[in-house]
Amino acid sequence: MYVGTLDSGRMAPESSSQNHVTGSPAPISGPTTACDILIIGGGPAGATAAISLAEKGYRPVVLEKARHPRFHIGESLLPANLPLLQRLGVAEKVRAIGMEKWGAEFISHWDGRRQEFEFSQAWDKSLPLAYQVRRSEFDEILIRQATAKGALVIEGCRVRDVEFLEGSGRVRVHAEHDDGRLQSWEAAQIIDASGRDTFLGNRLGAKRRSKKHSSAAMYAHFTGARRDCGKREGNISVYWFDHGWFWFIPLADGTTSVGAVVWPHYMKSRKSSLREFFFETLALCPPLAERLSAATLSTEIEATGNYSYACDRSYGKNYLLIGDAYTFIDPVFSSGVMLAMQGGMTAADTIDACRRNPGGAPAELRRFDKLMRHGPKEFSWFIHRVTNPTMRELFLGPRNIWRMEEALLSLLAGDIFGRTPIWKSLRLFKAVYYAISAANLGRTLRAVRNRAANIRSEPERLTSA
Numbered sequence: 001m002y003v004g005t006l007d008s009g010r011m012a013p014e015s016s017s018q019n020h021v022t023g024s025p026a027p028i029s030g031p032t033t034a035c036d037i038l039i040i041g042g043g044p045a046g047a048t049a050a051i052s053l054a055e056k057g058y059r060p061v062v063l064e065k066a067r068h069p070r071f072h073i074g075e076s077l078l079p080a081n082l083p084l085l086q087r088l089g090v091a092e093k094v095r096a097i098g099m100e101k102w103g104a105e106f107i108s109h110w111d112g113r114r115q116e117f118e119f120s121q122a123w124d125k126s127l128p129l130a131y132q133v134r135r136s137e138f139d140e141i142l143i144r145q146a147t148a149k150g151a152l153v154i155e156g157c158r159v160r161d162v163e164f165l166e167g168s169g170r171v172r173v174h175a176e177h178d179d180g181r182l183q184s185w186e187a188a189q190i191i192d193a194s195g196r197d198t199f200l201g202n203r204l205g206a207k208r209r210s211k212k213h214s215s216a217a218m219y220a221h222f223t224g225a226r227r228d229c230g231k232r233e234g235n236i237s238v239y240w241f242d243h244g245w246f247w248f249i250p251l252a253d254g255t256t257s258v259g260a261v262v263w264p265h266y267m268k269s270r271k272s273s274l275r276e277f278f279f280e281t282l283a284l285c286p287p288l289a290e291r292l293s294a295a296t297l298s299t300e301i302e303a304t305g306n307y308s309y310a311c312d313r314s315y316g317k318n319y320l321l322i323g324d325a326y327t328f329i330d331p332v333f334s335s336g337v338m339l340a341m342q343g344g345m346t347a348a349d350t351i352d353a354c355r356r357n358p359g360g361a362p363a364e365l366r367r368f369d370k371l372m373r374h375g376p377k378e379f380s381w382f383i384h385r386v387t388n389p390t391m392r393e394l395f396l397g398p399r400n401i402w403r404m405e406e407a408l409l410s411l412l413a414g415d416i417f418g419r420t421p422i423w424k425s426l427r428l429f430k431a432v433y434y435a436i437s438a439a440n441l442g443r444t445l446r447a448v449r450n451r452a453a454n455i456r457s458e459p460e461r462l463t464s465a
């Protein structure tokens with residue numbers, strides 16, 4: 001299956017039988033170049049896969065439609081990102097652009113209660129810190145490292161089409177440079193890391209919208225927002241309010257990223273301009289509005305439907321799906337970049353293991369699939385309940401009985417792929433959640449019905465992030 005070569009040279013398009021997954025007529029193709037592994041997208045997932053593969057001796061080609069540095073939302077990292085950054089050799093560079101994030105606070109504006117969590121109190125005390133980053137800077141550090149390690153990164157080059165060649169078992173990828181030139185590649189293996197564009201998931205008809213969760217977001221950057229002092233300055237604040245939740249993410253240069261993640265139903269109720277609606281929404285959360293009272297908007301307001309989805313498969317004969325190209329979950333726990341990078345590393349390990357031992361490939365691929373599902377599944381249980389009053393109570397009044405608080409903090413730190421033994425305590429946490437929910441049945445049923453009504457509406461078409 002994974003018997004690609006590491007050669008790279010010009011070759012004529014071949015005429016073998018092929019499976020063109022778009023369903024459109026013949027793809028528009030340019031001159032074809034052979035390569036070994038081709039990665040679609042140079043965000044955190046694609047860049048991590050590229051660095052990891054290059055370190056193992058492969059020479060992947062990365063096609064990125066944008067040019068770094070480019071804006072991207074998703075600025076809050078988790079402590080579990082740090083060992084990954086260390087392994088990729090970029091920890092120092094990220095430290096230099098990052099705002100230290102030692103914890104997170106959750107605030108209920110209804111009764112003014114707030115709860116601060118410090119990552120140093122998690123089960124594994126060796127992961128006390130994360131960073132808030134400007135994604136333009138962070139993503140550029142990663143992609144430049146991919147080039148430095150030997151990957152061929154081609155920016156301003158959008159993948160337009162893909163064909164699975166049945167005869168040779170290779171994949172032909174058709175792309176367009178931003179000057180209009182067409183170019184094609186023939187690869188032994190492709191990795192889709194195209195983010196929420198979900199290039200391959202769409203082409204394969206593999207993308208499934210979540211029936212359990214749906215949300216939309218509006219966000220912008222501010223200067224002059226009131227920050228906490230000292231070590232708490234860089235903490236993320238999450239404010240619950242009637243229509244969802246807000247983030248307040250302080251960046252290193254004094255800018256603060258503020259966003260509202262709301263029910264699609266609420267987003268659809270918009271009558272005013274996006275800017276007016278964003279400020280009307282901020283006004284619904286007085287403690288956050290107060291922190292922004294002297295602040296100035298420094299960017300346009302962006303909006304995006306960020307409903308959750310997953311592809312029905314994470315791999316095929318000669319492709320892997322990673323990061324948001326495979327699945328997207330609500331960003332309330334800032335898990336996206338960590339899961340994307342973890343996926344990039346796992347993809348590189350999987351390809352390498354399959355090539356070293358082709359006989360073990362089916363088991364390696366099943367393991368890859370399991371790891372790709374693990375993170376989204378663990379976070380989703382909490383995401384689907386985070387706006388529920390029972391969950392709010394547990395977050396606002398945590399108890400460390402049976403080490404439940406430490407286990408929860410480890411999850412919030414993203415420490416879910418290693419050996420930290422949090423699972424028994426997390427199961428107990430869930431049992432407590434169900435017990436409190438049952439004891440307050442009326443409230444629980446109201447919350448369930450309310451949530452079901454809120455996620456039913458389709459998000460309106462919005463400017464993409």
Ligand SMILES: Cc1cc2nc3c(=O)[nH]c(=O)nc-3n(C[C@H](O)[C@H](O)[C@H](O)COP(=O)(O)OP(=O)(O)OC[C@H]3O[C@@H](n4cnc5c(N)ncnc54)[C@H](O)[C@@H]3O)c2cc1C
Pocket residue numbers: 040041042043044045046063064065066072073074075076077157158159160193194195196197199217219259304306322323324325331333334335336337338340465
């Ligand atoms: C509102 C919101 C808030 C978020 N907040 C956070 C947060 O605080 N913390 C966090 O960790 N995560 C957050 N996320 C999630 C996070 O942004 C993503 O999970 C993360 O960026 C995924 O990385 P990726 O590499 O898979 O995809 P991306 O970062 O999206 O990278 C994909 C790359 O592929 C390129 N591409 C796409 N299509 C093509 C094509 N056809 N050809 C060539 N290139 C292509 C794109 O230009 C892009 O550079 C948030 C998401 C949203 C929507």
